[in-house]
Amino acid sequence: MLHPVAGYGREPMREVRRGAAGEWQARLGGLALRWSGTEDARPEGDGGTHDRFTLELAEGRQRDLVLELGAGPLRTPAVHPGRAWAATEQAWASAVPGLAGTVAVRDTRQAYAVLRGLTSAGGGMVAAATTSLPERAEEGRNYDYRYVWIRDQAYAGQAVAAAAPGPLLDDAVRFTTARLHADGPGLSPAYTVDGRPVPDQHPLDLQGYPGGYDRIGNHVNRQFQLDCFGEALLLLAAAAEHGRLDDDGWAAARIAAGAVRQRWREADAGIWELGNRDWTHSRLICAAGLRRIAGAAPRGPAAREWSALADTLLADTGRRALHPDGHWQRSPDDPSLDAALLLPPLRGLLPADDPRTRATLRAYTAHLTDGYYAYRFRHDDRPLSKAEGAFLLCGFVTALAEHQQGNEIDAYRWFERNRAACGAPGLFAEEYDVAQRRLQGNLPQAFVHALMLEASARLARPEATARTQPRPT
Structure with a gap:
């Protein structure tokens, strides 16, 4: 489950919608939110609002999830988890002998x-x-x-x-x-x-x-x-x-x-x-x-x-x-x-x-x-x-x-x-x-x-x- 809240718990997600690639997007306080790798996640909430997502995986399965936050609209393509892992490993390998x-x-x-x-x-x-x-x-x-x-x-x-x-x-x-x-x-x-x-x-x-x-x-x-x-x-x-x-x-x-x-x-x-x-x-x-x-x-x-x-x-x-x-x-x-x-x-x-x-x-x-x-x-x-x-x-x-x-x-x-x-x-x-x-x-x-x-x-x-x-x- 992902349940992001801004303003020290006072501001839930709003404007929850799907992006062009099936990822979830929303506004969170003054930030834009994008959650990728979650095409089958379900938006849920109380009182007709969607303030959290639930994702269920079968036993033994795994999934790379990417959560992005930005001050402005997230117009660039979503981060690809495989490339992100590879870049991270390469960066640390070059930084730490x-x-x-x-x-x-x-x-x-x-x-x-x-x-x-x-x-x-x-x-x-x-x-x-x-x-x-x-x-x-x-x-x-x-x-x-x-x-x-x-x-x-x-x-x-x-x-x-x-x-x-x-x-x-x-x-x-x-x-x-x-x-x-x-x-x-x-x-x-x-x-x-x-x-x-x-x-x-x-x-x-x-x-x-x-x-x-x-x-x-x-x-x-x-x-x-x-x-x-x-x-x-x-x-x-x-x-x-x-x-x-x-x-x-x-x-x-x-x-x-x-x-x-x-x-x-x-x-x-x-x-x-x-x-x-x-x-x-x-x-x-x-x-x-x-x-x-x-x-x-x-x-x-x-x-x-x-x-x-x-x-x-x-x-x-x-x-x-x-x-x-x-x-x-x-x-x-x-x-x-x-x-x-x-x-x-x-x-x-x-x-x-x-x-x-x-x-x-x-x-x-x-x-x-x-x-x-x-x-x-x-x-x-x-x-x-x-x-x-x-x-x-x-x-x-x-x-x-x-x-x-x-x-x-x-x-x-x-x-x-x-x-x-x-x-x-x-x-x-x-x-x-x-x-x-x-x-x-x-x-x-x-x-x-x-x-x-x-x-x-x-x-x-x-x-x-x-x-x-x-x-x-």
Whole structure:
């Protein structure tokens, strides 16, 4: 049965008639409607009106139906379902690579398709397609993620570079390059899809999602996040390594490196957008970006300068933010752990066998994970799952960290546990409520799909030092 209604249920179909080819046509609110493949459907209704169609098929039979809506009269021939299916399959085949060299091909292709779907014609990829879905009911933690975060854009570009370098990598580079040229050291953490400032956060005169609030805009527009420059450099380096960075891209790299030199001593809001501090991750990821772009650049003064600046950041951070136990701590004045500190070694700042890399992974998995679910940091004395949901981005990062150490069985355990933390359509939100087995926050969340894509690609290339037994937990 087809029962279309306009005006929030107030306006049924009118002017129901057959078209020249036997299809059904009607008016629906201010729209024209055409339903094809339904020549034997029956118009029905109450009170002498036809407001719905009924089509009956014998058991085992199938039918392709095409529903078209248009603002004006539908004068062109009706869409042919066979040709429409073929065109759709061809379009998706050209937009999404086969990704045969990954460990979960179907899910990895879907992750790629999600990232493609979240990317605008201008190259900007929104962080999520929704707004105001709560991370925790009645706690005020729901946000509008329908904007382009530079960090997320870089994550997606690096994931695509690891899996199948192509147009999505170019899109990420194009958007990030344009923003660096436009704003330089004043780069914002996030933009609208057309590169404008994100509006201030404000409420709507609408009822919010149950347990949430009605708000749009985002307070990120008032923050400085140093790590964005490091992530931008990592993205540009990944493009350069695949021969996909043009002169504008190299100029953007010089701008980003200059911004790091100018601003690395400033306190910033960090990856989790908290209060301003000398966040360890921000400085280490900038050092990783500088080192990576220096390695991708032609030999010369610029490469030497970038490499030297990376050494300076690493040395200063090592003096100020290395815990007495040997692992990286969140900031010089905060000795606790943070999932973000697993990222700089994965981006090439330090080797896998560096004592700081290994100590950080050991401490993190011991204190901020539970049952192969990962959490960002400890909010307070509550159990981890009481403070927030498992952070799926961090789960895939941990899989990559274990893989880097050659712990292949543990890496796959992390990957599979977090790959399963999705809804029926296979989409990931930012967080996962382990106790209630449900998604939390906006979805689909781009950076989770990006890290799933990257993990699937990298885990398919086992480390030479891979062990056959899991590391004790």
